[in-house]
Amino acid sequence: ATPTALLVGTGRGAQLGILIKGPEVLESTRRVDTVVLDKTGTVTEGRMSLVDVHVADGVDAAEALRLAGALEHASEHPIAKAIAAGAADRVGELPAVDDFRNEEGLGVQGLVDGKAVLVGRDRLLAQWGLSLDDSLTAAKQAAERAGRTAVAVAWDGSARAVLVVADTVKPTSAEAVAGLKSLGLKPILLTGDNADAARAVAAEVGIDDVIAEVLPADKVDVVGRLQAEGRVVAMVGDGVNDAAALARADLGLAMGTGTDVAIEASDLTLVRGDLRAAVDAIRLSRKTLGTIK
Numbered sequence: 001a002t003p004t005a006l007l008v009g010t011g012r013g014a015q016l017g018i019l020i021k022g023p024e025v026l027e028s029t030r031r032v033d034t035v036v037l038d039k040t041g042t043v044t045e046g047r048m049s050l051v052d053v054h055v056a057d058g059v060d061a062a063e064a065l066r067l068a069g070a071l072e073h074a075s076e077h078p079i080a081k082a083i084a085a086g087a088a089d090r091v092g093e094l095p096a097v098d099d100f101r102n103e104e105g106l107g108v109q110g111l112v113d114g115k116a117v118l119v120g121r122d123r124l125l126a127q128w129g130l131s132l133d134d135s136l137t138a139a140k141q142a143a144e145r146a147g148r149t150a151v152a153v154a155w156d157g158s159a160r161a162v163l164v165v166a167d168t169v170k171p172t173s174a175e176a177v178a179g180l181k182s183l184g185l186k187p188i189l190l191t192g193d194n195a196d197a198a199r200a201v202a203a204e205v206g207i208d209d210v211i212a213e214v215l216p217a218d219k220v221d222v223v224g225r226l227q228a229e230g231r232v233v234a235m236v237g238d239g240v241n242d243a244a245a246l247a248r249a250d251l252g253l254a255m256g257t258g259t260d261v262a263i264e265a266s267d268l269t270l271v272r273g274d275l276r277a278a279v280d281a282i283r284l285s286r287k288t289l290g291t292i293k
């Protein structure tokens with residue numbers, strides 16, 4: 001490929017809302033056969049809202065919201081923002097938190113009103129030796145099968161509530177997935193979220209392969225494993241927890257609407273956060289390099 005042709009390609013990229021780190025990036029873009037897509041903030045808007053509160057018998061829903069909202073107020077996670085905002089709307093001012101701890105990919109814990117409180121996944125509950133009762137388990141599973149994310153709230157030594165947050169799939173995601181498939185690429189959805197929730201989102205956009213319940217630190221290993229199978233992997237993500245995987249991938253694509261860390265780790269930035277630009281990028285690289293080979 002001549003440098004001039006590559007530079008023409010990058011200029012066209014800018015017009016399409018794609019920022020390319022260097023002209024050489026187009027070459028790896030052309031060879032990609034597998035596209036790993038982060039769920040939250042990439043396929044979905046990543047703007048969640050609190051939609052349901054389920055409590056165990058005898059538990060006050062306002063109390064669950066006060067404690068969970070206070071704790072999540074200290075976190076930047078999209079789930080946390082949804083819970084803190086939803087709680088503040090419903091119960092007003094939230095109490096202060098002591099000894100706050102963020103358990104990456106699992107949830108949060110800390111002291112609120114002198115009580116030890118946890119909000120997060122079953123795995124975090126299990127670390128406290130706790131589990132949800134049958135009725136809360138049923139509520140959580142129903143929410144997850146509907147593609148929502150449900151987290152447990154525990155305090156005073158037992159799991160007492162389930163909070164459900166909903167995100168929406170971006171209106172352009174299904175078209176983008178269809179575009180990737182039409183280029184002969186295999187899309188795979190990758191997420192730390194629950195498998196049922198992940199499969200519901202995957203079905204909505206037309207993705208058949210789902211890798212769920214992956215801890216943030218393990219996303220990079222998933223990319224490595226696909227490469228070891230001989231795949232040339234593009235990874236599309238937006239979060240701090242995607243950065244290592246974006247760097248490891250043969251081609252890293254960051255959502256321009258995402259975090260700086262993700263953008264820095266990537267070869268390409270989809271400026272408007274529209275997944276269809278990933279399809280344009282791959283088509284462009286094939287066209288640019290195809291015409292000059």
Ligand code: ADP
Pocket residue numbers: 039040072075077079080104105106107108119120121149150151190191192193194214215216239241
């Ligand atoms: P994703 O891969 O979708 O960006 P994460 O790896 O950040 O998700 O989180 C995985 C799961 O861990 C979430 O679906 C949720 O169940 C739990 N979790 C993470 N952070 C929080 C939090 N601040 N509050 C409650 N649950 C959380």
Ligand code: MG
Pocket residue numbers: 038039040041042237238239242
């Ligand atoms: Mg994300």
